[in-house]
Amino acid sequence: MNLIPEALRSGSPLAEHYLRYDEAVHHLYEYNFRDVSSYIARAEWLDRTGDTRVDRQAIVNCLRIYNESRNPHPAVKASLTRLAQENALVVTGGQQSGLFTGSLLVIYKAATIIKEAKMAEEKLGRPVVPIFWIAGEDHDWDEVDHTYLMSSDLSVTKVKMPGKYEGRSSVSDVAVEKEHWIAAIQELEELLPDSENKPELIASIKEAVQDEYTSLSDVFAKLLGQLFGSYGLVLMDSADPELRKLEVPVFERIIEDNDMLEQCYHESSGRVVTSGFTMQADVASGGANLFYIHEGSRLLLFKEDGRFVDRKGYVSFSKTELLEILHQHPERFSNNVLTRPLMQDSLFPVLSTILGHAEIAYWALTKDAFHRMGLRMPILMPRLSYTILDHHIQKLMDKYDLNFADIQFTFDEKKEAWLLSLDEFDVNGQFEDLKTSFRKLYAPLIEQLGQLESGLGRLGLTNSEKIEEQIEYMQKRTKQAIAQRHDASLKQWDCIERSLFPSKRPQERVYNAYYYLNRYGTGWLKELMEVPADMSGNHHILYI
Numbered sequence: 236m237n238l239i240p241e242a243l244r245s246g247s248p249l250a251e252h253y254l255r256y257d258e259a260v261h262h263l264y265e266y267n268f269r270d271v272s273s274y275i276a277r278a279e280w281l282d283r284t285g286d287t288r289v290d291r292q293a294i295v296n297c298l299r300i301y302n303e304s305r306n307p308h309p310a311v312k313a314s315l316t317r318l319a320q321e322n323a324l325v326v327t328g329g330q331q332s333g334l335f336t337g338s339l340l341v342i343y344k345a346a347t348i349i350k351e352a353k354m355a356e357e358k359l360g361r362p363v364v365p366i367f368w369i370a371g372e373d374h375d376w377d378e379v380d381h382t383y384l385m386s387s388d389l390s391v392t393k394v395k396m397p398g399k400y401e402g403r404s405s406v407s408d409v410a411v412e413k414e415h416w417i418a419a420i421q422e423l424e425e426l427l428p429d430s431e432n433k434p435e436l437i438a439s440i441k442e443a444v445q446d447e448y449t450s451l452s453d454v455f456a457k458l459l460g461q462l463f464g465s466y467g468l469v470l471m472d473s474a475d476p477e478l479r480k481l482e483v484p485v486f487e488r489i490i491e492d493n494d495m496l497e498q499c500y501h502e503s504s505g506r507v508v509t510s511g512f513t514m515q516a517d518v519a520s521g522g523a524n525l526f527y528i529h530e531g532s533r534l535l536l537f538k539e540d541g542r543f544v545d546r547k548g549y550v551s552f553s554k555t556e557l558l559e560i561l562h563q564h565p566e567r568f569s570n571n572v573l574t575r576p577l578m579q580d581s582l583f584p585v586l587s588t589i590l591g592h593a594e595i596a597y598w599a600l601t602k603d604a605f606h607r608m609g610l611r612m613p614i615l616m617p618r619l620s621y622t623i624l625d626h627h628i629q630k631l632m633d634k635y636d637l638n639f640a641d642i643q644f645t646f647d648e649k650k651e652a653w654l655l656s657l658d659e660f661d662v663n664g665q666f667e668d669l670k671t672s673f674r675k676l677y678a679p680l681i682e683q684l685g686q687l688e689s690g691l692g693r694l695g696l697t698n699s700e701k702i703e704e705q706i707e708y709m710q711k712r713t714k715q716a717i718a719q720r721h722d723a724s725l726k727q728w729d730c731i732e733r734s735l736f737p738s739k740r741p742q743e744r745v746y747n748a749y750y751y752l753n754r755y756g757t758g759w760l761k762e763l764m765e766v767p768a769d770m771s772g773n774h775h776i777l778y779i
Contacts, residue, residue: 238766241639243620243741243774249512249599250592254617254772259510263503263599265612269771273614274358274586278324280611281584285321287609289481289582295319297477298366298469305456308464315469317362324361326352327579328589328618329368329473331375332406332455334382334396335423335440336462339743339751340591340618342760345459347589347618349466350768355586363586364469367459368579371407371452371474372526372569374533376400379451382747383737384426389729391737391745394422396451403532405569407474410448420444427753436752462748462757466764473575478582479565485581486525486561486568488608490554493523493538499603500524500573507599515596516572526569533569576601580610587614617772621763622742623751625779628734631727639776642735650728670706674699755779 245251252260256267266273285291295318302311317323328348330341345367352365373379381395397415424437443449443457456470471478489496504518523536523543527550534545544551552560561568570578576598579585590598595615605612622639632638641649677699685692737745751759759779769775 237776237778238621238769239776239778240769240773241622241776243622243643245592247515247592247596249507249515249596250617252512253595253615260599263507263510263602264615265602265605266614268587268614268616271358274355277586277611277614278359278361281324281586282322284609285584287581288584289484291321291584292319293481294478294582297475297481298471300477301472301475302460302470305453306460306464306468306470308460308467310467311460311464311469314364314467318364318469320362322361323584324355324359324363324586325366325583326355326363326587326589326616327366327368327583327585329370331370331373331379332452332472333379334394334419334451335747335749336455336458337379337382337747339621339623339746339748341459342462342748343621343743344589344591344618345463345468346760346764347616347768347770349463349468349764350619351587351589351616351770354768354770359586365467366469366471366583367463369407369452369456369470369472370575371450371472372405372533374403374405374526376402376406376409379406383745384423384747384750385733385737386426387428389726389733391733392426394419394426394747403534405474405528405533407450407452407472408531409450411451413444413447413449416444416449416454423749427750430753432756433753436749440749462760473570473578476566479568482568482578482582483561483565485578486565487558489525489574489577490523490543490557490561492607493525493554496524496574496604496607497522497538499607500600503600503603512596512599514600515593516600518573518600524571524574526571528567528569535571572597573601573604576612577604577608577610580605580613581608585613587616589616589618591618616770619768619770620743620772620774621777622735622774623759623777623779624735628731629778631731635728635731637731639735642732646732646736653728670703673702673706677702 249260253264256269266277295315298318299312299315302315318325326348328344330337330344333341336342348365348367352363356363380400381393384392384394386392396411397418398412400409402409420437420440423440424433427433427436439461440458443454443461452472452474456472459468459470500518504514507514519537521537521539523538525536526533527536527543527545528534529545529550532549534547534549536543536545538544542551542553543557579588595617598612598615602612632642635653637649677695681692681695681699684695735742763777
């Protein structure tokens, strides 16, 4: 396995500036992730402020119960024992639970959390525990009920959980029937090519689905545990009712100080805009930045006339009423994208958090809110980013003289130029000359016809357009005939693109890890965990 640095467009100028940590972004963040002194300063600050966080032992006990049933590896138990030590710090990061772990980026984020914790422990000489935050409280079911593989005919194929869920419950609260799980696993099994690894992989997935009803988040946790439990990765679900009980004091502060927190978000967003960047997350006017679970629906709260309400008018509470409900039913409360970072740092002594580019950008909106809560934004570390490239695809790229940048930025143009190079008689050029000559010859005649009778002039223009359409039709059919003669080569071009940039998107954001685990076995993942990590935020080609 070789790692080769390659540029990958992020779509976030703010994140790109952060990765360089240039002066344009210093005031938007707390620490320079490239500077070892940031780790020392952050650790010292966490040591001084232990009383600002939820009781450590209570959190550890909660995580023990959760991991015992989903991620019971001895290395995880050892991590939790270490987390109970007063000098232990945490590296965390998270993602929505997705079908069969979702896209590759989830795997890379988990790997980054583990690697960053190990490196930080070596830097500081004290325990640093990796924790993966499963965002099970999110309610966007349509975003997580499917995943993608490349099928044998080179198409990007969706594997989807059967059935349709119409509600707005948190993903962790949606009970999926075992028969739906069996159907989804069967579809996955049919799409995966036969390999020596396939039987064991399918068996391991089936092992994660034992009960009559099993949530997507629980299976997600079990599969992550199978892949990373041996590295001591601790898992948590943000929708865990037992965890929610421990979060009551934090929700209480967010509700009590909601107006000032909203002001902090608006001031931070203004600073982002005046610095020349666009906002990555919406800072709504009057937004409480909290969700309330009402009759199974997760409702975003706003403030109107001194009350907390949702946009559709289902609920309306005074601040006092909302606080009373919080103490009676903490399971009804949920963070949004802007308050989740505050909750994370109120629970754990977070040394650093692992984020994708979009997350790095929207975290810039939270710095003032951290300070308002008596906290500080942790060190933000970019997750590891890879494109898997095997020997077969590399040979095809060499055959057609393509590099990674070509496929990312100019693939269609390169493919069209290659097709034109196959036109041995320059038929395409002859058609272009024909259209030019036709216009040159016919235009004066149309003008003369118009002088004879205006209707003839208009008819001549219509006639000209139809003739050009017929010429273009023949030109198109000729191109198709040339392409058909080289169908096998065109499929190779398709194979290259759909391997590296399926549907014009980075591989890591589309394909599921089990496609590669089936093809290469778990060995490639183990090798990846052993390769020294480049924590600079650079993208790498993972050459297998």
